Amino acid sequence: MALSMKQSQLFTKTRKEAPSDEVAKNAQLLIKAGFIYKEMAGVYAYLPLGLKVLNNIMSVIREEMNKIGGQEITLTALQQRETWEPTNQWDDAEVDIWFKTKLKNDTELGLAVTHEPALTKVMKDFVRSYRDLPAYPYQFQTKFRNELRAKSGIMRCREFIMKDLYSFSKNKDDHDAFYEKAKQAYVTIYDRFGLGDTTYLTYASGGMFSKFSHEFQTITDAGEDIIYVHEGKKIAVNKEVYTDEMLAELGIDKSDMVEKKAVEVGNIFTLGTRFSDALELTFDNESGEKESVFMGSYGIGPGRVMGTIVETLSDDHGIIWPESVAPFAVHLIQIGNVNEQAEKIYNDLMQKGIEVLLDDRDASAGSKFADADLIGIPHRVVISEKSLEKGGLEYKKRNESDSKIINEKELFEMLNK
RNA sequence: CGGAGUGUGGUGUAACGGCUAACAUUCUGGUUUUGGGUACCAGCGACUCAGGGUUCGAAUCCCUGCAUCUCGACCA
Numbered sequence: 001m002a003l004s005m006k007q008s009q010l011f012t013k014t015r016k017e018a019p020s021d022e023v024a025k026n027a028q029l030l031i032k033a034g035f036i037y038k039e040m041a042g043v044y045a046y047l048p049l050g051l052k053v054l055n056n057i058m059s060v061i062r063e064e065m066n067k068i069g070g071q072e073i074t075l076t077a078l079q080q081r082e083t084w085e086p087t088n089q090w091d092d093a094e095v096d097i098w099f100k101t102k103l104k105n106d107t108e109l110g111l112a113v114t115h116e117p118a119l120t121k122v123m124k125d126f127v128r129s130y131r132d133l134p135a136y137p138y139q140f141q142t143k144f145r146n147e148l149r150a151k152s153g154i155m156r157c158r159e160f161i162m163k164d165l166y167s168f169s170k171n172k173d174d175h176d177a178f179y180e181k182a183k184q185a186y187v188t189i190y191d192r193f194g195l196g197d198t199t200y201l202t203y204a205s206g207g208m209f210s211k212f213s214h215e216f217q218t219i220t221d222a223g224e225d226i227i228y229v230h231e232g233k234k235i236a237v238n239k240e241v242y243t244d245e246m247l248a249e250l251g252i253d254k255s256d257m258v259e260k261k262a263v264e265v266g267n268i269f270t271l272g273t274r275f276s277d278a279l280e281l282t283f284d285n286e287s288g289e290k291e292s293v294f295m296g297s298y299g300i301g302p303g304r305v306m307g308t309i310v311e312t313l314s315d316d317h318g319i320i321w322p323e324s325v326a327p328f329a330v331h332l333i334q335i336g337n338v339n340e341q342a343e344k345i346y347n348d349l350m351q352k353g354i355e356v357l358l359d360d361r362d363a364s365a366g367s368k369f370a371d372a373d374l375i376g377i378p379h380r381v382v383i384s385e386k387s388l389e390k391g392g393l394e395y396k397k398r399n400e401s402d403s404k405i406i407n408e409k410e411l412f413e414m415l416n417k
Numbered sequence: 418c419g420g421a422g423u424g425u426g427g428u429g430u431a432a433c434g435g436c437u438a439a440c441a442u443u444c445u446g447g448u449u450u451u452g453g454g455u456a457c458c459a460g461c462g463a464c465u466c467a468g469g470g471u472u473c474g475a476a477u478c479c480c481u482g483c484a485u486c487u488c489g490a491c492c493a
Contacts, residue, residue: 368452371454373453385451
C-alpha cells in the first residue's frame with residue numbers, strides 16, 4: 001500500500017554535520033539524513049525513512065524469491081544448544097562469533113548466527129518422501145554475530161537482518177538446477193537495486209561439497225574483499241581462491257583480470273548433505289530407500305545492500321536512491337504561500353498510488369533543497385508562486401541538474417501513472 | 418585479538434597547566450526574509466567519558482578502565 005507523508009510530521013530531521021565517530025560514507029549520509037540511528041558499534045536502528053528503504057529492498061528480494069518457488073517463514077532468534085551440537089558448531093572453538101545467553105534455570109541458549117541446523121530440524125517434521133521435495137523455505141531474520149571488529153557503518157554489523165533461503169532437494173542434479181535459478185534470481189535482484197553494472201558473480205571458496213561457492217560482489221572502496229574481475233565475461237574471482245588452477249578451470253587468461261575492492265552483497269552455496277546427515281534429515285526415494293536431503297543456502301543482507309547503494313549511488317550533496325528502493329517516489333516541495341495547491345498535488349499523487357513526501361515545513365527554500373538532495377528521493381517536484389506563474393510545477397530528477405516546468409498531467413505521465 | 422588515533426552542550430569544533438570553558442549549528446521566543454542551508458536580536462543547553470594520580474591550580478600532564486574509529490588478524 002502506498003504510504004505518503006508530510007515532512008512536518010516526520011519526527012526525524014536532517015543534520016548538517018555527520019557525527020565524528022563515523023567515517024564510512026554510508027553511515028555519515030544515512031545518519032545525516034535521519035535514516036538510521038547508531039546504538040553502538042555495528043548495531044544500528046532503522047528510523048522511518050531507513051525502514052521504508054529496508055522494506056523496499058526486502059520486497060524486491062521477496063518477489064524474486066517467490067518467483068523461484070520460495071516460501072517465506074520466520075525462524076527464531078533464540079536457539080537451543082542441542083540444535084548446534086550434532087555439527088559441533090556450539091563449540092566456541094568452531095564458531096567464534098557466538099552471542100550466548102541463559103534461561104533463568106541456567107539452560108544455555110545461542111542468539112542465531114545462521115539457521116541451517118535450525119531449519120533442518122524443522123524440515124524433519126515434514127519431509128518423509130521424495131514427493132515432499134524439493135522445498136525452498138526462506139526468511140528475513142536477525143542474525144547476531146559477535147564480530148571482533150564491526151566496521152564500515154552498516155556494512156559489517158553485529159546485529160543485522162539477513163534473507164536466507166535454503167533449498168532441500170532430492171539429489172545433486174535437482175539441486176544444481178535450482179542453484180542455477182537462484183543465481184539468475186540474484187542477478188535480477190541486483191539489477192533492480194541499480195547495482196547491476198557494478199556487481200559481479202564471483203567465484204569463492206566452496207566448502208566440502210562443491211568446488212566453489214558464488215558470491216555477489218559489488219565494486220566499491222568501502223568493501224573489504226579483494227576480487228579479480230573479468231569485465232568481458234562479467235565474472236570475478238575472490239582473492240582467496242585466485243590461483244592459476246582456478247583460472248584454467250574457468251578458461252580465463254590472467255592478463256584479463258583486474259584487481260578491485262568489493263563488498264559481498266550476496267552469497268549462494270551448496271551445502272550438500274552436511275546438515276542433513278548430521279541431523280538425520282532423510283527421505284524415502286522411489287524404491288523406498290532412505291537418502292539424505294541435498295541442501296543449499298542463499299543469503300543476502302538487506303542492510304548491507306542499503307549501505308552499498310549509498311556508497312555507490314551518492315554524490316557530494318547526498319544519497320541518490322534508485323526508484324526500486326527509494327523511501328518515496330516523489331519529493332514534493334512547497335515554497336511560499338501555496339498550501340492549497342501543494343495539498344491538491346499531494347492528494348492527487350496519493351490517489352494514483354504514488355508515494356510522496358510533501359515538504360510542507362516552514363523553512364527556507366535553500367534548506368529544503370539541501371534536505372531533498374541529502375535524502376535522495378529520485379523525483380523532485382517544486383511547487384511555488386514562481387513555478388505556478390511559469391505554468392505549473394518544477395520537475396527535476398535527483399541525479400540530474402536541470403529542471404523543467406511541467407503541468408500535473410505531464411508529471412503523472414512521467415511517473416507512468 | 419595485536420597496533421595507532423580520538424573522547425568537551427543534542428550535533429560539529431575551540432580553549433598556553435591559570436578569568437565565569439568559547440564559537441557555529443540545533444532548539445525556544447521575536448523581527449526580517451522567502452529559489453540553494455536568509456539576516457538579525459534575545460534565550461535554553463557542557464561541573465570537559467569513568468575512576469584514580471601529579472599540582473597551589475587539570476578539559477589540558479600521568480595511570481587504569483570503558484567507548485569509538487582505523488590498520489591488521491578473523492569472518493565457521
